[in-house]
Amino acid sequence: MIGKGILKGMVETAKNLAGSFHDPERLTTVEYPEQKIPAKENARNFPFLVYDGDDWETGLRCVSCQICEKECPPQCIYIEKDTVKKPDFLGKMQFQPKTFDIDVSVCMGCQICVEVCPFESIRMDRDFEYAQSDRFEGLLLRKDQLAKPNKYYHSIHPTEARETDAIRDGKRQDHLAKEKAKAEKLAKAKEEAAAKAKEAQTPTDGDSSEKAS
Amino acid sequence: MDVELEGETVVKLKPVFGYLHRNHEKIGEGTSYLGSMPYTDRLDYFNSMTNNWAYALSVETLAGIEVPERAEYIRVITAELSRLQNHVCLIGFLVQDMGALGTPLMYAFRERERILDLFESLTGARMMCNYMRFGGCRCDVSPAWLHQAQQVVEAFPKFLDEFEALLSENEVLVSRSQGVGALSQSLAIDAGITGPMLRATGVNLDLRKAEPYGIYDRFEFRIPLGDHGDVFDRYMIRILEMRESVSILRQAIGDIPQGDFIHPKAKLRGFKPPAGEAYGRIEAPKGELGFYLISDGSPKPYRFRVRPPSFINLTILEDMCLGQTIADAVIILGSVDIVLGEVDR
Secondary structure, X not given: XXXXXXXXXXXXXXXXXXXXXXXHHHOOOOOOOOOOOOOOOOOOOOEEEXXXXXXXXXXXOOOOOOHHXXXXXXXXXXXXXXXXXXXXXOOOEEEEEEEEEEEOOOOOOOOHHHXXXXXXXXXXXXXXXXXXXXXXXXXXXXXXXXXXXXXXXXXXXXXXXXXXXXXXXXXXXXXXXXXXXXXXXXXXXXXXXXXXXXXXXXXXXXXXXXXXX | OEEEEEOOEEEEEXXXXXXXXXXXXXXXXXXXXXXXXXXXXXXXXXXXXXXXHHHHHHHHHHHOOOOOHHHHHHHHHHHHHHHHHHHHHHHHHHHHHOOOOOHHHHHHHHHHHHHHHHHHHHHOOOXXXXXXXXXXXXXXXXXXXXHHXXXXXXXXXXXXXXXXXXXXXXXXXXXXXXXXXXXXXXXXXXXXXXXXXXXXXXXXXXXXXXXXXXXXXXXXXXXXOOXXXXXXXXXXXXXXXXXXXXXXXXXXXXXXXXXXXXXXXXXXXXXXXXOEXXXXXXXXXXXXXXXXXEEOOOOOOOEEEEEOXXXXXXXOHHXXXXXXXXXXXXXXXXXXXXXXXXXXX
């Protein structure tokens, strides 16, 4: 019978129409600006810079090693090194970036900068509402716009942030252990040097006395 | 398309492409091996997972990197999920070209969204996944993710039944697609057509069986074949292939082993493969996708060539459209399954 297939299809459509009222599985759309789908934990969009503590200028993790700038496939990161060194979280003196710009109109959110960063400083944000009236200056994010606290990082990617904190704690402990070992070595070396000097002193005295005599 | 008509009949047809040319191959020669990975997402933007895999496979052949077992399973799972959402969308677009405005496409997109949600919670992005790495994958799958994937896969055959009830017997679809755009077996072979287009003509060539890359030789699945090579066969092959993909996914999710998700010695920065050349090819949802790389030992490839299935399948468009009406030419184009990002690169 002609039209049987169409009728069968219409039954399917009716099932979906009726189903969409009570079964959320059958719904296709949400009304976006009023209604938003909760973001996935892993969702990524554009990079941002993490800082520790309350002051973004002193707490910035970035040490302007420029690896991300070099590895970025579309070359959307621009970094200028500062001329003065500042202590980082381990107390080492490092250059902070003087300029750190990301052109989000070029960035494709591939996460390669995050993967190559050895200082856990650049991470992916999940904010996607970046619409601007000025597409040149407005979409060129400066250092102050990029810097976001570690607290914010914890709020968007809790698991990843916890792992990152663990890595940093490990680094700190390693550093402390190294410092301790170094201090011990130094102290030991000093003691040895002092002992040697003592040992050396007697014959030298003898020498000098011999010479004198 | 430049089409010459006689009344409503096509007498000459020329596909014109190049409007989405983005210089992919030259960019690939200018960036590091890793830097090309996110660009491959943008070739066939429906299937970033299979694009990633093909590229990773050719670099792994070039540098002789081994892939851990778990990573191979993850790759199969993501690639088959990708095939599901590609085929379901294609059918939605195809029936939209026939005049079924909206409804089937909407249902197809609803199912695709579930798979894209899986991709997003695994890789962070819905379509531009950038997930494979040389020697494995970027991150591990969690048991929760696998469970979620299993739920999506188990629900999929039910949706396919509904989808088929909606479409397969529909008189309009059948009369508009049967006998339309028939492609002969010999012409398909001569033109280098691959993928569902070739199998619709009855040639049994699927790289997953013919040249099992990864771990495809461990799974049991069948290759659906058509015998007329017309639009209806191409539609049906895709439905059947989705059913086979579901069976592969069930097996893969069922026996994924524990272990590394990336080779422990794989490195991200400063990757330099030895001088030489390699061609890695896989059965992407649209056909044979291959990457040909020549390395001179530097961190950038000397030559980067993509063998895109959409582009080569499109070259045969005129032969299928000649003598058909202009309304059929639209359907035939729809059934080729092209993504212009891949055609123009």
